[in-house]
Amino acid sequence: MSEEAVFEYDESVIGVEEEVGTITVEAETVARYCELMGETNPLYTEQGFVPPSYLQRMRFRGGPDPKVKFGNTGFHAGSRMELLKPVKVGQTLTGWAQAKEVYAKTGRSGTMVFQVSRLTYRDENGDEVAHSDQLMVRRQVGE
């Protein structure tokens, strides 16, 4: 039987969605991104569509932070991007961030505390164009 993990976080921010900025997708930045990625898909190099992975390069402000207190190190453990509508160069997207959940799991290598955050991208009409869920893990390494 494993002991219940002891960790702290701010529960009041869980599920609260907050606007974290507005960014216009610039043609020049997308072109440089395509060059760096070796992109050859004409959708992105000629037809003005934005590569889905580019959305994750858009840096909005940080969202609600549950301030998880556990362990001495953290890492990025997972990413899920759901694409609802194509995005084109010149569009202005607004980011809405929320901390979805915090939970612990204990296995042979000890306890890890997981934090799931969601960023929702909305277009000029307020329509959702994508969701990006990020899974961060905190754990104790060494003493």
Added chain:
Amino acid sequence: MKTVDPTTQTYFDDIDLGDEFEDEWTPDMEQVLGYLGLEGDALGEGGGPTGDGRFTDPEGARKLGFPKPIVPGAFSLSKLTKLVTDWVGTGGSVDFVDVNFRRPVLHDDALKVQGLVTDTEEGDGAGTVKLDIYLENERGERPLQGTAVVQLPRR
């Protein structure tokens, strides 16, 4: 194993369970700096995001227990996503990409960027395809592994 060309359309009617496709990628310092520089521009400020040198400084990476600087997870994820968008071509679309980061990708790792068809479902005008996707290094490890669901056009 088939290589991918985004200008050659993949059609739902032509694929089968177990079909595999791949690309190759060896991330180096120049690419990582380019990726981080792009981020810096977007932020209006330069430099890496962590401040501890894990992505660009061999000594900083060693202090964190890595034998070499590591590649930003989002960069690796972008390469894996690109494999999927290359495979669906101009006539398909991506519903989602879901990836776990299992271990770090190191600078100069010789990576295979691979996809495998695991499920298909016919639809009107398009077909839904589920893929396993992963990066595999020369040590046989899969530092990134996940799934994607895409729509492919019918002939």
